[in-house]
């Protein structure tokens with residue numbers, strides 16, 4: 001059953017090579033867009049990945065990671081966190097209000113604020129942590145897809161204002177464009193909403209479209225399969 005238990009040394013060199021490739025493509029895309037090559041942060045998405053894959057990413061110098069479930073992120077990172085002081089964890093999946101306190105305890109940035117009730121829960125969780133500031137992005141459902149999380153574009157300004165009124169540190173916006181449409185117009189819309197709200201951070205672009213996202217001003221690209229290969233199990237869109 002060699003195929004189901006990958007050789008750790010092989011995982012490590014494969015992952016290291018992919019990091020090199022993706023980093024080079026990010027830098028090239030920045031230069032092509034007249035941007036500082038350091039201006040787009042690579043968020044490595046480790047959902048469903050093995051401990052070997054996480055270790056390989058850390059060995060490749062990666063420190064910024066995205067996870068889309070609170071429990072899986074705890075399993076992946078709680079023990080590693082003390083050993084990696086400059087680790088940055090970003091929640092990129094939907095968050096239930098009853099997990100807000102756990103999310104605030106583990107994550108540096110929550111990219112998926114999409115409703116006032118969640119802003120309330122995050123503010124309450126911050127108060128419970130001696131008034132810690134919670135850094136968030138507002139997720140915008142740029143394609144207004146019924147099954148997708150995110151605030152509708154027309155409601156984004158109001159949610160940004162509400163989150164600020166609650167004391168949350170709103171750093172920017174995040175989106176996941178519809179799978180069957182050109183991503184460019186969605187990235188442009190996200191940038192426009194960010195500009196009019198005075199927001200700097202744009203988390204947009206995944207394995208299939210990160211170079212396009214950089215052209216449209218992405219400051220963070222969230223990349224999983226281009227770094228780690230196909231995921232180990234299919235992602236059900238469960239919320240947690």
Ligand SMILES: *Cc1c(COP(=O)(O)O)cnc(C)c1O
Nearest residue numbers: 045068092206207222223224225
């Ligand atoms: C899984 C995931 C990604 C990474 O997707 P890839 O196509 O594997 O790069 C990015 N963003 C979110 C929100 C995700 O859930």
